[in-house]
Amino acid sequence: MWEQVKQALAQSTARFLTEVASLLPGLAALILAVLLSLVLGWILAVVVRRLLASLRFDERMAGWGFASLAEGSPLSSPTLFVSRSILILVILAGFLIGIAAFDFEWTSLLVRSILAYIPNVVGAVLVLLVGTIIARFVGRSVLIGAVNLNLQYARLLSEGVKWLVIVLAVAMALEHLRIAPGIVELAFGILFGGIVFGLALAVGLGSKELVTKSLERDAKRSTGEEVEDPLRHL
Amino acid sequence: METDSISRQPQAESRQLDSAELVVGILTELDSEALMALRDALRTLPGSLRIAVLESEDRKSPSPIDSDSPGSSPIFSVPSLLARPNGSGVSPLGMAGTYQSVFAASEKLQSRACCIIASRPESATPQRACRLARPLMDGDVDLVVPRYARHKFEGLLNSSIIAPVTRTLYGKRLSNPMGPDFGVSRRLVQKILGAGQARRAGGNGLHPLASLAPTALCDNLTVAEVHFGTRLYPPPDWSNTGSLLAEVLGPVFLDIERNAACWQRMRVSAAVPTIGEPVPVREDASTMDTTRLLDSFALGNRELQEIWGLVLPPSTLFELRKLSRLPPERFQMPDELWVRIVYDFALAHRLRTINRDHLLKSMTPLYLGWVASYAHDLQRDGSVGSDQRLERLALAFEAGKPYLVSRWRWPDRFNP
Numbered sequence: 136m137w138e139q140v141k142q143a144l145a146q147s148t149a150r151f152l153t154e155v156a157s158l159l160p161g162l163a164a165l166i167l168a169v170l171l172s173l174v175l176g177w178i179l180a181v182v183v184r185r186l187l188a189s190l191r192f193d194e195r196m197a198g199w200g201f202a203s204l205a206e207g208s209p210l211s212s213p214t215l216f217v218s219r220s221i222l223i224l225v226i227l228a229g230f231l232i233g234i235a236a237f238d239f240e241w242t243s244l245l246v247r248s249i250l251a252y253i254p255n256v257v258g259a260v261l262v263l264l265v266g267t268i269i270a271r272f273v274g275r276s277v278l279i280g281a282v283n284l285n286l287q288y289a290r291l292l293s294e295g296v297k298w299l300v301i302v303l304a305v306a307m308a309l310e311h312l313r314i315a316p317g318i319v320e321l322a323f324g325i326l327f328g329g330i331v332f333g334l335a336l337a338v339g340l341g342s343k344e345l346v347t348k349s350l351e352r353d354a355k356r357s358t359g360e361e362v363e364d365p366l367r368h369l
Numbered sequence: 370m371e372t373d374s375i376s377r378q379p380q381a382e383s384r385q386l387d388s389a390e391l392v393v394g395i396l397t398e399l400d401s402e403a404l405m406a407l408r409d410a411l412r413t414l415p416g417s418l419r420i421a422v423l424e425s426e427d428r429k430s431p432s433p434i435d436s437d438s439p440g441s442s443p444i445f446s447v448p449s450l451l452a453r454p455n456g457s458g459v460s461p462l463g464m465a466g467t468y469q470s471v472f473a474a475s476e477k478l479q480s481r482a483c484c485i486i487a488s489r490p491e492s493a494t495p496q497r498a499c500r501l502a503r504p505l506m507d508g509d510v511d512l513v514v515p516r517y518a519r520h521k522f523e524g525l526l527n528s529s530i531i532a533p534v535t536r537t538l539y540g541k542r543l544s545n546p547m548g549p550d551f552g553v554s555r556r557l558v559q560k561i562l563g564a565g566q567a568r569r570a571g572g573n574g575l576h577p578l579a580s581l582a583p584t585a586l587c588d589n590l591t592v593a594e595v596h597f598g599t600r601l602y603p604p605p606d607w608s609n610t611g612s613l614l615a616e617v618l619g620p621v622f623l624d625i626e627r628n629a630a631c632w633q634r635m636r637v638s639a640a641v642p643t644i645g646e647p648v649p650v651r652e653d654a655s656t657m658d659t660t661r662l663l664d665s666f667a668l669g670n671r672e673l674q675e676i677w678g679l680v681l682p683p684s685t686l687f688e689l690r691k692l693s694r695l696p697p698e699r700f701q702m703p704d705e706l707w708v709r710i711v712y713d714f715a716l717a718h719r720l721r722t723i724n725r726d727h728l729l730k731s732m733t734p735l736y737l738g739w740v741a742s743y744a745h746d747l748q749r750d751g752s753v754g755s756d757q758r759l760e761r762l763a764l765a766f767e768a769g770k771p772y773l774v775s776r777w778r779w780p781d782r783f784n785p
Contacts, residue, residue: 194722275676275727282672283611283733285665289672365655366740367523367602368613369547 158237165233172229176222184218192217259308266304270297288337295334302326386445389421389478391506393498394471396464396487396549399424406495408444414502420444421478423471447474463616464549468577472558482506483558487549488515489601500595501552504644511590512581513552515597516544518648521747521755522657523602525740526614528759530711531621533766538625538632539586542640542763543594546582547617550597557585575627579620587631596645607661614736615729622718622729633774638767656748662741663700667693669734676731680717685709692738702742704765710735711766712773720780 187193196213235246274297281289306323310316391414399407404424411420422444468485475483482505484498497515504510517524527545535546553561561584564575575584585592606613625632670693677686688706695701714732718725746758 272724275724278672279611279676279727279730279733282669283665283730284608285661285668287668289668364605365520365522365657366525366605368526368605368610369524369602369617 161237164236165230168229168233168236169226172226172232175229176225179225180218180222183221184214187214187217255312259311262311263304263308266300266307270300270304273297273300291337292334295330295337299327299330302330386421386447386478388419389445389480390418391420391502392471392475392478392480392483393420393422393502394474394483394485395422395424396467396471396485397490397494399490399494403490403495404446407498410495410499411444411502414499414506416506417443418506421447421474421480423447423474465577469562472553472562472577475555475558476562480555482552482554484552485548485550489603491599491601493598497550497597500597500645501550504593504595505552505554509591510593511554511557512585512592514543514545514548514582514592514594515550515600516594516643516647517597517600518650519599520650520653520655522655522744523600525743526617526736529707529736529739529743529762530618533763534621534625534711535582535586536638536763537766537770538628538635539583540635540638541586541592542638543582543592547579548581549578551581553581554590557581557590560584560588576620576623579617580624583624583628587628592641594641594643596643596647598648599650610737611730611733614733615726618714618729618732619725622715625715626719629777633777657744659697659700659741659744662737662744663697665734666738666741669731673731673734676723676727679722680728681710681713685713698745700741701745702739704762705769707739707762708765708769709772712769712776715773716776716780719777
């Protein structure tokens with residue numbers, strides 16, 4: 136009896152050791168892939184950082200309205216943000232390649248499904264990036280236009296318009312990622328409608344004085360009371 | 370455009386129009402009587418000149434075709450598709466295509482000179498074409514610009530930026546470098562047209578209105594001024610001041626960039642020959658309510674700091690913040706500050722620090738602040754005339770030129 140137990144234990148230990156031993160090449164390949172990707176990613180990040188620095192990328196981004204991509208975070212420099220993103224992407228790619236080296240069915244499936252999802256992620260990131268650029272550009276246009284029209288709520292209007300575009304971009308990105316589409320649609324509708332309603336109320340209430348002044352000016356003009364503005368620009 | 374319009378004339382007239390010695394483009398609304406007066410005035414030009422008058426085709430009552438009278442200049446009326454600037458708030462700067470068309474017609478007709486009348490019509494308008502043409506036909510002048518007799522609050526965008534910048538950078542004291550009325554020699558027309566073709570081919574072309582004076586001055590062509598009397602200015606469109614600024618200053622700043630090698634060599638400014646007698650302006654006791662201007666300045670100072678911070682150095686931002694805290698009656702923008710602001714915006718335009726349209730439009734509250742300060746200055750010190758005040762500003766622009774040169778050459782290193 137004892138002999139049989141010993142034999143069974145020896146067999147299972149041998150099986151376990153065989154399994155572990157069969158994992159070792161894959162593990163070594165994973166570690167190697169991660170190390171290689173780390174080195175490659177670091178080199179790429181340094182090259183990209185230097186290239187962007189020579190192109191004054193931070194200043195250009197500031198000019199386009201991206202003074203800081205993530206305000207308050209250590210990645211406040213757009214150059215640093217791009218170079219770190221590249222480093223992380225390369226390490227992630229190395230990790231996936233390393234996982235695939237295990238040659239198990241489940242790892243292959245995992246890698247395949249992650250790789251199949253990558254286009255969605257890239258698409259969502261692009262949508263988010265373009266949306267943010269447009270939001271900042273439009274927000275700045277609205278701010279300058281509203282200030283030039285002497286609207287006291289210029290900042291509110293500009294922020295409202297900017298967030299409208301950002302909310303739209305985020306909803307589109309989440310839709311692209313296929314994350315809880317029903318909730319996203321509902322949340323988007325509520326947020327978008329809320330912002331529009333809030334803006335309409337704010338602008339409507341804020342314009343009361345403007346409309347009054349305009350009507351007064353019209354009345355003065357019709358009765359000939361208005362003094363002509365002597366200013367001529369060009 | 371003008372080529373088409375000319376080709377659409379009856380065959381007999383087209384044959385007559387293969388050449389002209391003077392082309393006069395009318396870019397303003399002139400009635401038949403004024404046009405007749407214009408032709409009569411043009412006939413007084415010495416010599417028997419062939420003159421083509423390009424006028425807008427959509428006039429309600431087309432002018433008759435002139436019949437030549439012996440001994441006088443034959444004048445050909447050429448109805449064309451020239452658009453007019455005074456219709457719906459279009460500034461002369463928005464008429465670049467039309468100016469280009471007149472220049473192209475002038476070149477096609479191989480005329481010696483070309484005059485453009487674009488300011489709002491007045492009783493003196495018919496004689497103005499003659500005053501512009503005479504120096505071009507008589508002497509070796511390449512560009513004739515008007516010198517309007519102005520009231521103190523008229524043409525302030527020109528007086529506060531365009532004229533002093535032209536004087537400082539290109540070395541000649543022109544009071545209206547952007548016309549909009551002009552007399553241009555064939556030599557200058559060819560330069561402008563040549564650059565226009567370069568622009569169509571993808572090059573960096575010249576603006577047919579804004580670049581006239583800088584091109585003439587950088588190429589050492591002869592420039593003269595003609596006293597033109599008063600000018601009717603369009604009333605301000607308060608909802609559109611930002612667009613006006615962008616439309617006007619964009620070509621000016623582009624010219625500064627294009628002519629950098631030229632203006633960095635210029636050291637001092639000099640007056641240009643002025644033809645005719647100055648027309649006296651009636652006593653101008655008008656005052657201006659600066660509340661709206663100061664409100665705009667304060668709002669801009671509060672909301673546009675983020676944008677101005679990309680363009681202006683910290684010392685300028687600090688001074689602007691100090692200004693915005695002053696009570697309205699004590700508001701005064703020092704000339705040196707205004708000069709630095711203009712130069713910094715010109716530099717930011719060159720460096721494309723931010724989108725150029727945003728940049729130029731964001732300058733509006735600063736410009737309105739300067740206008741308020743100017744109005745306060747004139748009201749505070751009644752003995753100082755607007756001309757003296759603007760001369761002081763022009764001298765401040767000249768004194769600030771080393772600042773522009775330093776920042777232009779070393780935008781990173783020289784940032785006070």
